[in-house]
Amino acid sequence: MIAQNKPEKYKVKIKRQDGPSQPAYYQTFEVPYRPGQNIISVLQYVAANPTTTDGKETSSPVWDSGCLEEVCGACSMVINGLVRQSCSTLVDEMLPEGNTITIEPMTKFPVVRDLFVDRQRMFENLKKVKGWVPIDGTHDLGEGPQESQADQEFRYALSRCMTCGCCLEACPQFEKDNEFIGPQAIAQAVYFNMHETGKHLKNERLDALMGKGGLNDCGNAQNCVRVCPKGVPLTEAIARLGRQITVHAVKEFFMGSKG
């Protein structure tokens, strides 16, 4: 949708930070309008022309990106107050909010520099929930288990999670320094619990998600599912995991041990 009456130029206000323990500050740049521009091309323009609106020459802003087609998960940012992928956000969608687009780094992860944040915690969480299928090795052992179309479709939806962190940014329970594992890792646990071989680690995954920082910390506010760029069925996954944990807890209670 190309909106009418676009300005010839507009402003972008970028939140900057020179390093992890440095103070943050804002700088504003002027960018010529071009139809079809996305936020990455705006940043590219600023990087090549790093002069602020008050004529100060500054350093090119730093950001993270890869695919530029919304599949690698690298370029999440807070744009006009909303967390989203900067490659798939078009300037046209963002300009109606005034003549200035504001671009800030995500707030729930440590800043490396400017818009570039460190999301290592998400990858560590994948280790905690044993986010893999425990195959016996890469030898030629024939096909994997058969799977119904319905199961494949649900697993496919979960497998599209690109570890971008938008859901964590939006989640009121996830904080920079608390222990909550967040919706992304919960969904991945469900993903692996669904696979015939992945199931073999189900109990260990559920154990990891039962204690502090696990599923219980989710307040069910559903902000996560609303911002996920890949439409990962997060609330459905959270509900499924809740049921699995209940069954698991009951079993444990009756068997007196982890069954």
Place this chain on the structure above:
Amino acid sequence: MGTQPRVIVVGGGLAGLAASVRVAEAGTPVDLFSVVPVKRSHSVCAQGGINACNKVARQQGYSEWQHMDETLYGGDFLNHQPPVYEMAHWAPKVIDLLDRMGVPFNRTREGERDLRLFGGSLFKRTHFSGASTGQQLLYALDEQTRRYEAEGKVTKYEFWEFLRPLINEDGDCKGIIAQDVRTMEIRAFPADAVVLATGGNGLMFGKSTMSVICTGAAAARAYRHGAWLGNPEFIQVHPTAIPGEDKCRLMSESARGEGGRVWVPRKKGDTRHPLEIPEEERLYFLEEKYPAYGNLVPRDIATREIFWKCQEGYGIGGGRMVYLDVSHLPTETKNKLKAILELYEKFTGDDPTEVPMKIFPSVHYTMGGLWTTYQEEWRDADPACDPSDRKTIVEDGKICGMKYGDPKNMVTNIPGLYAFGEVNYQYHGGTRLGANALLSCIFDGLYCGLSVANKAKADDSSKAADLPQSLIDKNIQEEKDLLAGLEANNGTNNPYEIHRVLGEEMTDSCTVIREEGRMLEARAKVAEIKEQYKSIKLSDTGSWTNQNLLFARALGDMIIYSDAVLETAIVRKESRGSHYRPDFPERNDEQFLKTTIAKYNPQSNTPDISFEDVPQPMVEPRARTYGSVETKKDDKKEAAAAK
């Protein structure tokens, strides 16, 4: 450091992850380097699928042998046959393994893995997972790597950039020099074998379908330090991409595989809305010229046909775009293509389920890369090999494959330095068949991973632990000096601007059509760019996450690599696969059934070029026509003339 051998893998795409898993499994610890978190590697972008003969395809008459044959035919016989033989015959096992790792491959009603049709084949043999197959395959290997990481067998160095191979006095590779792109620290990492799995070089052409990290800088750095390039002139231009401000986004071949049709209005410069143009006023030019393959001719052919149609003035509104139409397909099929159709809508605002998409060719894949070799092995043909319709298999029923586990497999000319995946020039020859790249990457990692582990364990030369400190210090210092030189520069040339000019020049002169005059112009221009590069201006002199500096350094490597591409394209005076020369429109086997090798000459700062024969031990080269109707006419003419 101890005496236990270690392996370094640079690159965490499909090739690098598969290699890490395989080497770790063989009991050798792996240090895995990637300039981005491995899960964000470019492989995540692959959409369409991965080729392999399976039981369903086999019952329709397809075989591994045929997969090999299609690959060689597609590659215009520039690919070496033993590695291609091995890849095609391992393909079903590779898919089985991925399946066991939990890749959500699309299923038939019965729960079997579904197949789709892809270019260059008349058989359905492409496995897929929605329209984001690369993402799912990459994640499966990422998960297995994480498992080894949790067990302490793989150590990841993410956000570390490879700067050069560490080469000892004997000329063996014994590690790497790398830089942390956040702290900017430069360090040496000794190892007993090094795998480069650093992907393609699309960024050299400015806009392409590749990720922003695909600069080819890593390959260029190996090249500058003595590794040879093989066939650098072979660049694949994908026929269907969505031209964009910042990049060209791919519209996967699966759109055509599932029945998408390419057309232009029959009337030049027709400005009507596509839905107002009736069927009979549309020109389905691929279907008309190639009735058997239709929209699924290989990429080089589709690309040139689209390019020519636009040149003749048939492009949409007279411009440089044609229609790719899926609007007529049944809803179920459209659902299968959901991810890519949504992508189109997201970036253009048009809904392709209702309106035909507007597309144009874009640089997409790097067939050339680091030159590698392998250990061949003659052995009895296995039963899966069905040469009945291709009589050229050697008489006594023996085939020529690779020797499994041999340290020579996919090693560059520098002992101990391997190249896997897209950066490896093997497998695809003159052009790559769609859905063969993912296979070649994973195959390299899994099959040749053992070769690397064996090399690391062999005690045929001094160990990495014996590297003299003076040599390490010298290598580190040279890299520091290089950066200091860039920083100290206070010229006026903007590196982003230089990159834009380089990209336009390369795209214009050295992609779809390669005219000698234009390439010579480009050569002069690149020489000029080289001069300008000496006086660039950085906007950032900080010592923390300085992307400006890192980009400027990679730009230097892109310029050097561009040279190699141009020079080899100029000397290959024939047309073969993606390499089309209007002055030499035919393939010339007599002179050019050869690998082009580029060796960097540090004195002249340009490549020295030589050629090497490509043996054809199993399949004899034949003309590549894909049943083109015009070619058939020509055949008749020739036959008539002969009478």
